[in-house]
Amino acid sequence: MTSATSVSHQSSPPALAPERPVAWPKRTVRTLANGLQVVLAESRTFPRISAHLYFRSGNAVVAHSIPGLAEMTSAVIRTGTASRSSRQIEEDLRRMGAGLGTHAGADTSAISAAGLAEFSGGILELIADLARNASFPEDEFERERRQRHEELRIERTTPGFLASERLRRVLFGPHPYAVVAPTTEQVAAYRREELVEYYRRHYVPSDALLIVVGDFSADSMLGQIEKIFGEWKAPQPEPPESPAPPKASGRRVHLVRMPGNVQTQVLIGNLAITRRDPDWYRIVLANSIYGGAFHSRLVMNIREQKGYTYSPRSGINALRQYGYFTVSAAVRNEVVAATLTEMFYEMDRMRSIPVAAEELDSARNYLTGVFSLGVATQEGLLGQLSTVYLDRLPESYLETYRERIRALTADDVLAAARRHFDSANAQIVVVGDREQIADQAALFGPVTEYDAQGNVA
């Protein structure tokens, strides 16, 4: 068969067209008299809104007293208020075309809802009701407690969870960030009054943040929010002082036993920095060259050249007080040592040889382009805004991010890698069948073994 046209096709890729400027979404930022900070951004392509109410405290403030209490509290919040039953809440949501999430992480507790713009008032009222009038019904609490118990048992059979739990223990030691989940015994010991007390102290408007993105006009939305949230008053408690994480000296291996597993989850890491550190942009760029993108060195090496793994990656995990750098891959059991060798080889290469101009340019373009993609949807924009305002980054963060990245040099990348890819003191976690992997892991440092419950084995 012959084709209709006979134009010979182009053998090299077309150049990029001139860039169209990004029109950064206009934001309205206000702090109400009660301390609640409100951030609004219009995004009108689809007739929906997304609203997240954040409180700046989470599991870290209770890690040493009642681990996981913030998370349990957030789960029970959606099960009843002074005027709505659990069933009523779920039916109200559906009537407004809305979904709801109530979650707590280490530093933050959040009530998030998204639904049809035509019901924005009702959605905000429901969020306010959950934030102010949660009633913690005893039977709902018991049901959620049991569900959490079963979820935890499933998590303890998940290699990714076991690896990250162990790494956090090792990196953070006495600091609350060491605790990522309670034990089932701790969940069994929760009392309803403890949830109520956590709620009373931490779900307060001073120092809280409400971000709404979507199809609305900011002026009328602000008026609505004043009406719904304006009367609410309570002070935010001072965050407790936390002991500093330990300083690592030398590589150590932490093996979590998962007998018979057909694969090994490898996770290495070291303490790094938060988003407020002047090195932040540098480490972001260095990470994207190392293992933070599909075309990064780590992916090229252990996936595309060697076929050890499907899912290699590296990342900077920025919590509020500390950040940490991680490198991970799930690999077949025979290549655990080979994988670790390549991970460290690529880290050391980042630390010793400046990146070539083309690779640098490519990585800068990647980060600036992906940043524009990330603000092109309601949820993406909301995510970026929450990063800026929760971490109290400069107001100009969105607008200046791309120029900050573009200004970075090969020396910046080298300096960041030397400071933050701590290959000599990295902690190594492997989760898998000890019979098949212990000898390989031992080549990289002294080994401590654990069972899936986190006990030294």
Next chain:
Amino acid sequence: MNPSPQKLHIPVEHTKLANGLRVVASPDRSAPVVTVGVYYQIGFRLEPHGRSGFAHLFEHMMFQGSENAGKMEHIRLINSSGGLLNGTTNYDITNYFEAVPSNALERVLWLEADRMRALKVDDENLRNQRDVVKEEVRVNVMSQPYGGFPWLDLPPVAFRNWPNAHNFYGDFADLDAATLADVQQFFRTYYAPNNAVLLMLGDLDPSEAFSFAKRYFEDIPPGAPPPRADVTEPPQTEERRGEVEERLGPLPAIAIGYTLPRRETEDWYAAGILDRVLHGGRAGRVYRKLVLEEQIAVDADGHAEIFDTNGPTQMVTRIFHKPEFTSEGTVAVYDEVIEEIHRKGVAPEELDPVKVKFRSDYYSMLEGGMGSYMPRFGLMHYLACFTLFDGDPDRVNTILDGFLAVTPKQVQAAAQKYLVPHNRAVLVRRPVKVGGAQ
């Protein structure tokens, strides 16, 4: 107060090139980004008999090099243009897609055209990606609690015809048997322009986008119409049951699948709404009964993949129940939910909010649908399915009307006709360690 619903209209323009490639554009200039996709009408359901997993392995090969872009060039060119890319293999389609700043539109089209024109891969690439795919199966299925549940477990129980019933990820022996000649043969058979649709969304001018499409794609020769696997199922006359070992997770898990009516039939719309009466979070009847009221299960929800399949498809409920209850007893309580709908139907006071949520979820899917970093992925996905399966991308603007028009009577009738034992399969994933891995 009951505000009147806003009606969303998505601009859709489409054309067909001389070689049979269908092209769809949907402009939205609110952000300087474009999403581009090429969808081929081949998926794991349609892969050659006895070659389980080949469609997915082949998808990996499409990133290994084409006529003018060698291994890693696709990924490097997209990433260094500021974009993201991926591909997925589904029942009836395989897709390749990119989200990039809009100044890279032409470059993306060049790349997609280059790999539609000719795949340039060698044995080393095939060995490499076979290893990668095996690790993908290990990480997603073999070393995860409930890995592959129920999308890999249920079809062999529910269906009798190999295309619908085989291991979609592939048996390792079948993956090992794949040769480079198979790869090129599969490419020639299914990756012709006349078996595909190109989609361009976002910050673009449709007429300019169409002229780019013409420039880069129109001289790719069409292929013979690809053979289509016969996916029809023999009539089912009995309930089907199966059991699979759960090696890691501590709780028994149950999947219940009912085979759905054919797409675009009147019953199909009713079944789509019925699915949302039963499922869709905590207001759904299944969650309410099993998790909230009876407290037998710790999670129970489900989903019907109504838009993006084009053959026998099930509405599937997934239940994770507490170990102190039996799976039989759990299914019996689930059956009470179904019987109640058979008997009493669904009142308008319940159906109306279900439809509001359906509309809202549809918009949400159009906007994102693949995480926040792939703008309008869902819109692209639906435009592709409506083009390939129904011949009309503009269905994206009208399909909702069919669901919103469903009546209580139709929902009850659909339940009585389709939610019956001889139209379902029940699969139990049973933990090998009672009480869980300790």
